Amino acid sequence: MGDYDHKTIEPKWQRLWDQRRLFHAPRDDKRTKYYILPFLPYPSGDLHMGHMRNYTIGDAVARFQRARGLNVFHPIGWDAFGLPAENAAILNKTHPRTWTEQNTARMKEQLRRFGFSYDWEAELSTCEPEYYRWNQWFFLRMLEKGLAYRKKSRVNWCPQCQTVLANEQVVEGCCWRHEETPVEQRELEQWFLKTTHYAEELLTDLDKLSGGWPERIRLMQRNWIGKSEGARVEWAVAKSDKVITTFTTRLDTVYGAVALLLAPEHPLVDSLIAGVPGGAAIARKVEALRRQTRRAQVTGEVEKEGIFTGRFAVNPLSGEQAPLWVSNLVLMEYGTGAVQAVPAHDQRDFEFAKKYRLPIKVVVQPREGKPLNAARLKEAFLGHGRMVDSGPYTGMESEKALQKMTDDLAKKNQAERATLYRIKDWGISRQRYWGTPIPVVYCDACGVVPVPDEQLPVVLPLEIEFTGVGLSPLLNVPEFLNASCPKCGGKARRETDTMDTFVDSSWYFYRYLTPHENAAPFDKEIVRRWFPIDQYIGGAEHAVLHLIYLRFWTKMMRDLGLVEHDIPVARLFNQGMVIKDGAKMxxxxxxxxxxxxxxxxxxxxxxxxFTLFAAPPEKDMEWTQAGVEGCQRFLQRLYRLVAKHAARVREAPVAVPGNPGPQAAEVNPDERHLLRKAHQTVRRVTTDFEARWHFNTSIAAIMELVNELYLLEPLEEHVSPAVLNDVLRKTVLLTAPYAPHAAEELWEQLGNKQTVVETPWPSFDPELAKEELIEIVIQVNGRVRSRLRVSETLNKDELNERALADARVAALLKGQRIVKIVVVPRKLVNIVLAS
RNA sequence: GCGGAAGUGGCGGAACUGGCAGACGCACAGGAUUUAGGAUCCUGUGGCCGCAAGGCCGUGUGGGUUCGACUCCCACCUUCCGCACCA
Known part of the structure; x- marks a missing residue:
């Protein structure tokens, strides 16, 4: 019989599953497909239990769906490019490739030792030329379509990483990897992908994801895309031919504008203050404002301040002159870098006006409550209402005025409706070695020239030296750097920037289906059959980076005619974190x-x-040694039970089509009780998988079933081999998604030749699961005073009668007047007494 | 500041649709087995009062709706997460 020995059991079944290719999903198969995958892991070196939670959840679902008869595709691969490999190279003199390969091998071994049911034949690594070649191919297609472009821009520079960061990688002004390192600003020529081109679609698609993606993620993405509708409005500068364009969502408040504010970086600032009295002093102040980092401005480390330029701008509707200020209140990155300042109706402008003693002019009065008085205003009024002091618009509803003013100005070509998005184009240039080379060359004669498709991939040279200083190490590799121009054949310099690794992870799940296809990024027909992904599983930390980029990428591929769908991921699940000693592991x-x-x-x-038992999967869970031991104790308990009885029961007849298994009529009361519990457990575990993934309650239910079996020991005296065989088989099959190795071992002991993986999920009979007698609670004034065990067929009147006849209840009712009796069939009787 | 999630025994958590609060596990206590310990099996275990039967209190706080509230409504407190000059 022996004891539960995971050390022999686990490798045994892992080998067998592997040999028999049980987790390979035939791409062409009549069964319904189920595509489930975890986020692409970065091979950082060592997996800990925090990582494993993600894989454990996915594997339980994959195994369940496989047992349900679906053709489950469950792949995994490696997000193999990226900065840590290069940092390690600088520190330890190992090549990034070696470092990555070592880590990948190690993590793969760790995953294998956990027995996850991956289709390893689909494994891919993004640092392989056969993969990143297609990053380059996509880049060229986007270049052709104008979706990729180059521009000089102020970029975020992390002095730790020595590289440019995307806006998304800047967290509160600091590097996302180095939370203590403030990001600096630098000007560089950068490659961008036009994510903004799809801003509207990316926004409206969020509605279609309702139900499939967590509410939280959709909300974060909505905020991230940040749509706002308004108008661009032109203000002429007095005594000048210059025009300043503002963006506003509240043109209705324009009569209340007491100033026009410009961002310090606004291109007109220098020329505006050039000839003004005191211009030199103003210029010095502007210079000081420009030196402030965005971080300092945003976190409030520096005060919101400004300086009057000595110039005025003409209000396009009122014709009044408004003083022109330069202020760090205004961001050049958003809108036009110029705003109307309306203190009465914008809180930031209100505070600015108070500080610099600017007038405050109310132009919208609220519909309810006391009318606003500019002199006594404590804060700006942001709502809509009735227009006052607004020329011909006075008396109108402000929503109407907003439209009318926009139309009126538009007729004079002084305004146009405009929609702004907070989302920016995606800067993909990295001054780093370990990434996908951007496939362009710079020719003295022809300028920027794309590398022709036939010359792809532009292979990353492996012979390279890491000094850890300066820009890309690729600049020191002449064989790479020096190229000939594809257009004129002349001397050209190759682009040394590489791509952001979010490029790799934006489409890898398409490649999984045909990982070695070499005529195209993927097989269109197979993708058509397998998309969208049925279930994607990963942490919430990628809510606005990866999960927006992958939607962008699919849109782009749709416009290239490669796919027909808009959304690559039908359902997304965010698992909670693993907590140990009060902190994230x-x-x-x-x-x-x-x-x-x-x-x-x-x-x-x-x-x-334990990972699944300790908490529902979407919540954070706490890792405790004692909890782990409890789960091991359960597996041992199950193992001992099955091992003890296997020999006696395995020859008994088995429930199969045609022989539905032991039925109620043929069994004794103990057996009936056990069968009922077993069928109830199958129902509970099955519905938990289908509806809500609360594996903690599923596992608790299986534990209850095992407890019932122990209470009937010695089982041979109470339960026939046929019934016991049926119940043990169900128990083992239900356990399999959570503890697959132990389940296989016990399944084999029960005399099965097939593996559990090849065995269908157990079904339950609702009739057998039904309780014969149900318990009805009798309440008096809402307090439980007695209980009845009755047949569930009893109707209201019968229940009423039985409740009143109950001895304990009768005693309580003596001398009391009954006001009302509430009867809920199958649940309770509540007798309400006069007070 | 805005938005979201969550607050239940000594601990992790359960109660799915307004109907028995605390399933299951941990920890703890008692018993069986054992030379002993460990392991295993069984029993008990929210608090207070009581020998007991039983009673009272109890799901962050205060109110409300209801025959009945962990669950619905209002106000507030705490914790975590996200966003944060977006004109």
Missing amino acids: SKSRGNVVSTDEMVEKYGADTARL
Whole structure:
């Protein structure tokens, strides 16, 4: 019989699954497809239990759906390019490729030891030329379509990474990897992808994702895209031929504008202050404002301030002159870098006006409450209402005035409706070695020239030296740097910037289906059959980066005619974090639980089981040693039980089509009880998988079933082999998605030749699951005073009668007047007494 | 400041549609087995009062709706997360 020994069981079944290719999903198959995958992991070196939670959840679902008869595709691969590999190269003199390969091999081994049901034949690594070649190919297509372009721009520079960061990688003014390092600003020529081209579509698609993607993620993306509708309005500068364009969503308040504010970086600032008295002093102030980092401005480390330029601008509607100020209140990055200042109706303008003693002019009166008085205003009024002091618009509703003013100005070509998005184009240039080379060359004669498709891939040279200083190390590789121009054949210099690794992760899930296809990024027909992804699983930290880029990429591919759908991912699941000692499990916090140690000491099954049992998967869970031991104890308990009885029951007849298994009529009361519990458990676990993924309650239900079995020990005295066989088989099959190795071992002991993986999910009989007698609670004034065990067919009147006849209830009713009796069939009787 | 999620025993959590609060697990206590310990099996375990039967209190706080509220409504407190001059 022996004891539960995970060390022999787990490798045994892993080998067998592997040999028999049980997790390979035939791309062409009549069964319904189910495409489930975890986020692409970065090979950072070592997996800990925090990472494993993601894979454990996905694997349980994959195994369940496979048992349900679906053709499950469950791939994994490696996000193999990126900065850490290069930083490691600088520190340890290992080549990024070597470092990456070592880490990948190590993590792959760790995943294998957990027995996840991946289709390893689909494995891919983004640093392989056969993969990144297609990044380059896509880039060229986008270049042709005008979706990729180059511009000089002020970029975020992290002095730690020595590289440019995308806006998304800047967290509160600091680097997302180095939270203590403030980001600096630099001017560089950069490659951009036009994500803004799809801003509107990316926004409206969020509605279609309702139900499939978590509300939280959709909201974050909506804020990120940040649509706002308004108008661009032209203000002439007095005594000048210059015109300043503002953007506003509240043109209705324009009569209340007491100033026009310009961002310090606004291109007209220098020429406007050039000839003005005191211009030199103003210029010095502007210079000081420009030196402030955006971080300082946003976090309020520096005060909101400004300076009057000595110039005036003409209000396009009132004709009044408004003083022109330069202020760090205004951002050059958003809108036009110029805004109307309306203190009465904008809180920021209100505070600015108070500070500089600018007048305050109310032009919209609220519909309810006291009318506003400019002199006594404590804060800006942001709502809509009735227009006052606004020339011909006075008396109108402000919403109407907004439209009318825009139309009126538009007729004079002084305004146009405009929609602005907060989302920016995606800067993909990285001054780094370990990434996809951007396939263009710079020719002295022809300028920027794309590398022709036939010359792809532009291969990253492997012979390279890392000094850790300066820009890209590729600048020191003449064989790479020096190219000939594809157009004129003359001397050209190759682009040394590489692509942001978010490019790699934007489309890898298409490549999984045909990872070695070499005529195209993927097989269109196979993709058509397998998309969208049925279930994507990963952490919420990628809510606005990866998960917007991948939607962008699909839009772009749709416009290239490569795919027909708009949304690549039908359902998204965000698992919670793993907490240890009060903090998120992470290497930097030093509170990681090693997966190797877990497998060694408790086994993968125990680790997996605990991961799912400790909390529902979307919530944070706390890792505790005692909890892990409890789960191991359960597996041992199950193992001992099955092992003890296997020999006796395995020859008994088995429920198959034609023989539905033991029925109610043929069994004794103990057996009836056990069968009922078993069928109830199958129902509970099945519905938990289908509806809400609360594996903690599923596992609790299986534990209850096992407890019932123990209470009937010695089982041979109470339960026939046929019934016991049926119940044990169900128990093992239900356990399999959570603890697949132990399940296989026990399944084999029960005399099965097929693996669990090849065995259909157990079904349940609703009739057998039904309780014969149900418990009805009798309440008096809402307090439980007694209970009845009755047949569930009893109707209201019968229940009423039985409740009043109850001895304990009758005693309480003596001398009391009954006001009302509430009867809820199958639940309770509540007798309400006069007070 | 704005938006979101969440607050239940000593701990992790359960209660799915307004109907028995605390499933399951941990921890703890008692018993069986054992030379002993460990392991295993069984029993108990929200608080207070009581020998017991039983009673009272109890889901962050205060109010409300209801025969009945962890669940719905209002106000507030705490924690976590996201956004944060977006004109």
